[in-house]
Amino acid sequence: MESFPPQIYDGMQHMSESVFVGLCKIVGMSQQVAIRRDTWDFMEMVDIRMKKGYGIPMYSGSIREGLRLVGSDLDCMYWPNNHRVIMNMSQTKNYNTSNTALILSDSSESPPGFTLLQLLTPFTYRQVQLSCVRVNGRVCISSSIWRHIMCNVGNLDSTVHGPCGSGIYRGSLEYDLAHCFVSDIWPLSALRILRCHSWPDAEVVNDIVRNGCHFVAIGHPLGPHENEEWRISFSRAEYKLVSSMNHCQFLTYGLLKIFLKEVINQQSDDTNKLLCSYHMKTTIFWAIQQNTLPHWCSQNLLDGFWVCFKLLLKWVYEGICPNFFIPQNNLFLTKVHGSAQNRLFLQLHELYKKGLACLLQCSSIRSYIVDVLYNPRLFICTDESIMRSEVENDRELIGESIMAVAAYLFPGNITKAIHMIEQFVHSPLTQNQVVALQKFAVIIFQQTSFLLQDMYTNTGVNKQVYIADKISCRMLKLAAKFGFVSDMLYIAMYYNKTLRYKEALSAVEMTKVKLAQPYIMYNGHVVRERYTEAVGGKSWFKKMREAVTTDIVLINKICYITELRSEQQSALQNRELAFVIPVFVMLHFLEFLCYRQIDTTLSQAALDELQVLLHHGRRLYIPRETRDISWEILGICQQITGNLPAALYSYQQSLITEYPVNKIRSATQIRIQDIVQSTDNQVLPLD
Incomplete structure (x- = not known):
């Protein structure tokens, strides 16, 4: 002092x-931080149940710890669940080597905190085999080769940064992705944490030691085997310490x-x-x-x-x-x-x-x-x-829940996901995790509905189509019951796809009425006094269903709206797995498509509203990362009506002016080409 x-x-x-x-x-306040951590804890619980074999993730970094500072990043570690690192040969008896590849950590020649990883068993992945080199007669996994091979595995464009592949997801979220190996055993060199201290307490220490450590692909610059060595990572333990x-x-x-x-x-x-x-x-x-x-x-x-x-x-x-x-x-x-x-x-x-x-x-x-x-x-x-109002806590919880479940838009095994939801219902969850579970269940029900429709429509068997349709409708209504106001639009999309335009418009109108309420919360924007007056003190079930809306997510492997299929294909070719479309853009888009079959005057009115929204309401209602697809949708509607000059302008806005978050450039270029050819004009260079 x-x-x-x-x-x-x-x-x-x-x-x-x-x-x-x-x-x-x-x-962040303590309640905010608790919300953030709870929802990410839920995310990890889902991961453990959903992903077996290769690809068990663990999240760390500032965002996982509960910080939301400018520049806060998300660190993610992936490891093959059927590979385990052991600290000495006596530990081999704890594993079944017929289905688990064993790797021996040998730190005898490495600086403190670093080690060589010797592959002991032939059962392994091709990427591991390609990374193997000989070090003093032993087959070891080279960290430098592994890092090079794994940097761009998956759907992200990354650059090597330390042991990670680093990049920016959807133009905003900075991430570090490390493909690593896991050990169930706490290393002897780190046993000092077991000593008696006032902090962390014994329960935290036991939890840390019980969960072992990881090995990330980077060697010590001054070590004798820099290109082969691995660094011992205590990311899980660090998260436990920050949480304590x-x-x-x-x-x-x-x-x-x-x-x-x-x-x-x-x-x-x-x-x-x-x-x-x-x-x-x-x-x-x-x-x-x-x-x-x-x-x-x-x-x-x-x-x-x-x-x-x-x-x-x-x-x-x-x-x-x-x-x-x-x-x-x-x-x-x-x-x-x-x-x-x-x-x-x-x-x-x-x-x-x-x-x-x-x-x-x-x-x-x-x-x-x-x-x-x-x-x-x-x-x-x-x-x-x-210091903090109920509205602010609600906004935090909604935002975190959406972020936490965003990674599970593509669960792979729908049956397993539904079974897992059933298990979670009977598990002890915090209120924050219950909200995340609701959102997760809504996503799974929506996906299942559209997948069923695609699956059985192609069979041509009327009875199967009828049963699948009944199940799909029921699941979409259940999703709308437990989801946000905007989840009603998935019902409208389904009815539009199955040519039931009046039913689709009914769902659109119901959504429109709710979205017009002065207390609605959208992307964090809300009139606090109106929101508190309408739903303050009510259950989360009521709040989500009556007063909260969010943007529409379309998974590109699933066809929701035929008119967007070429955009989805373009995105998939560029490894973009989903679209995010502003709820008000989707509302007017569906109105336009359905009224085209019923009343062209009302269809034109919906198109006019969409056009006004794009030209004058972008700042509040259309986030930057959704503008390319929003202009594209306006162009599609204008092209359908035959207004080709307006459609060309909209497509050019999507292609040239807006940031290409959704990776639909090739689809946009084809649409522009079609318009130019149909009007016998010369193609202009747009890149």
Whole structure:
């Protein structure tokens, strides 16, 4: 405390509370963080039940931990479930080698935290076989070859970044995807966590050890076998540790990440790559365990930050940042040394000499410090029940539930998914997880309905078609009962596809009436007072069905609307598995298609409304990532009516002006080509 300037030292508790409130708004309140973690926990439970063999995923990174900072990424680790890493040969007896490939971890020749992986059994995947090399007479899996082979497995375009394939999904979500191997056994080199400490408690430690560790494909740059070595990953354990923090500790962790990005990494270009978020995480782990601050709370949040900052400064001075699980693994070894280390220390020491005034350089929280400096008697409320409204919690839960189940739009085995839903109904779930389960069930019912219709229509057997239709209709109505307002439109799509246009329009009208209500919540936009007045205090079942809507997701392997089939094929060729279409665009699109068969005047009115929406309502009703497909839909409608100049303009907007999130360019180009040829005009270069 001795280094704090007097003007900041006075009223430290008051300032800590102000920063606590600010961080709650930026990082999240405890209830928000609980919602985020619960829904992602549900996601992992689904994964375990749905995906056998290759492809068991584990999510980590800032988003998984509950942070939603600008630039927060999602880390995902995939491993083959029928491969296991063991630590010594005596452990082979615990596995059936006829269906499990065994890999031996041998760290005798590697730096702390790294190891060679020796393949012991012939049963394995082709990618593993292709990655094998000989090291001192042993068949080992080369991390560099494995990384190269696995970087672009799946449907994502990635670039190699460390042990991961990195990229941006749908133009916004940053991800790191690592294909790795798993061990059920906690490594001997990390047994220090078993020692008696006040943190983490025994239950957390037992859970960590029981769940083993992973091995990611990157070697130590100074190791004797850099291209063959693997790094021991404790991502699962780290998530358990972050989850065991109290909320003040978690906010301090968030503050360290903000401070790194907005202050430390802004000092100079030659030092801004030396420290990373993992160093901040390691810092707070050690600070909590060393018990320097016995009680972390809103009144001493800045004390906790200062403890961490001093520890980080000490490490930079010494050039040693000990890994929390294997302290002998110095995380600074390859970067923070020599002249770079000296420059970084001098920069951090200058910040240290300013005391907590250095936080004024953090643009995110500066105002919360300044407010207290200029108004020491300012009342600070740290009660979450007052700080955050029911509407905000509802919005958080809806958004997280949609994100959590988005990965399960393609479950593969529908029968297994339905059976799993049945099991979950009788399982102990949190309220947050129940909402995610409802959304998951809705997706499965909708998929099953359209798949059944496709399957039995092609048989030509009337009785089978009749039975499948009855089941499909029942499931879609059940999905609408448990889903959002927008899920009614799947019923309309089904009736349109099966040529029952009046029934489809009836479903559209019902949806239209609900969407017109002043309390509707759409993509986080809501009039709080109206929403609270209409559904405040009601059950989630009521809220979802009456007051919440979201955009429409169409899986590209399933035909929902014939007029969009070429766009779906184009997307599939570019490995895009689904469309997201704004709910109001889909509403008018379905109105147009159905009225075309009944009343052309009303059909034109629906088209006019769609056109107005695209030209004047984009900002609020059409998110950026859905605009290419929205213009495409408008063009399709205009082309159907014969208004080719307008259709050409809409297609060009989709192709040239909007970001190609949905990867429909080839379909758009073909449509433009058709229009140009039909009007005998010369094709213009559009790329």
